[in-house]
Amino acid sequence: MDTKNINFKENKLHIFLIFLISLIISFSYNFLQYGIDGGLILANRISYPDQVSPMMYYFLNSWTAVHQVSYFIIKLGISVEIGSKILMFISTTFFSLGVYLISNSFSKNKNFSLFLTFVAILLGKNFGDTDYPSLIFSEHTYGMMSLAISTFVFGLIANKNLLLSGAFSMILISFHPVVGLWILFINLLSFFICDQINLDKKKFFKGLIIGVLILLISYFFF
Numbered sequence: 001m002d003t004k005n006i007n008f009k010e011n012k013l014h015i016f017l018i019f020l021i022s023l024i025i026s027f028s029y030n031f032l033q034y035g036i037d038g039g040l041i042l043a044n045r046i047s048y049p050d051q052v053s054p055m056m057y058y059f060l061n062s063w064t065a066v067h068q069v070s071y072f073i074i075k076l077g078i079s080v081e082i083g084s085k086i087l088m089f090i091s092t093t094f095f096s097l098g099v100y101l102i103s104n105s106f107s108k109n110k111n112f113s114l115f116l117t118f119v120a121i122l123l124g125k126n127f128g129d130t131d132y133p134s135l136i137f138s139e140h141t142y143g144m145m146s147l148a149i150s151t152f153v154f155g156l157i158a159n160k161n162l163l164l165s166g167a168f169s170m171i172l173i174s175f176h177p178v179v180g181l182w183i184l185f186i187n188l189l190s191f192f193i194c195d196q197i198n199l200d201k202k203k204f205f206k207g208l209i210i211g212v213l214i215l216l217i218s219y220f221f222f
Helices: 012-026 035-042 054-060 065-075 080-107 110-123 141-158 162-175 177-193 195-221
Strands: none
Touching: 012 080, 012 110, 035 054, 035 065, 035 080, 035 141, 065 080, 065 141, 065 162, 065 195, 080 110, 080 141, 141 162, 141 177, 162 177, 162 195, 177 195
């Protein structure tokens, strides 16, 4: 691997600082995550007296790993408030790591990349929106999580971690099918256009296989 790329083993201090700032920032917000509602339904903490409630079908017939992660959080006895902060911490961490990797791919300076990551998180600045604003910190768990993982996937590609990028490209589908399929399409298309990364295709497709296995576990649970 290029020595200018981020090596997670050799840059433990930077990674730790990113985890730390993500933890502090995430727990400073009081957003109650919409995604935690699905976990409450799956854990039978909330039941609808009206069996034809559209909300019941929405939660029980919607396949998303957000609800599954929320389910495990609730089953562990964690409160809705702390569970919401855990979901935000997971999202913030993925986004922060993605910004760190992308910034380093341009600047080739790890310290400066760490500084840009802190600035992006502290100011709440993302690297672009879709057809509606995608926020780093929000109660809208699904869009927030999909933005974070998408950023992380692009960061992994920029850092030439194609095995992990392939895996998370597929895992993203379980969190947000539309965004996940879009990211997967963009990545696959890029491999046919960019000849410079042809030698690493095998790593990416191995990652896709790993991601498919995790995807199937999520779907089986659903």
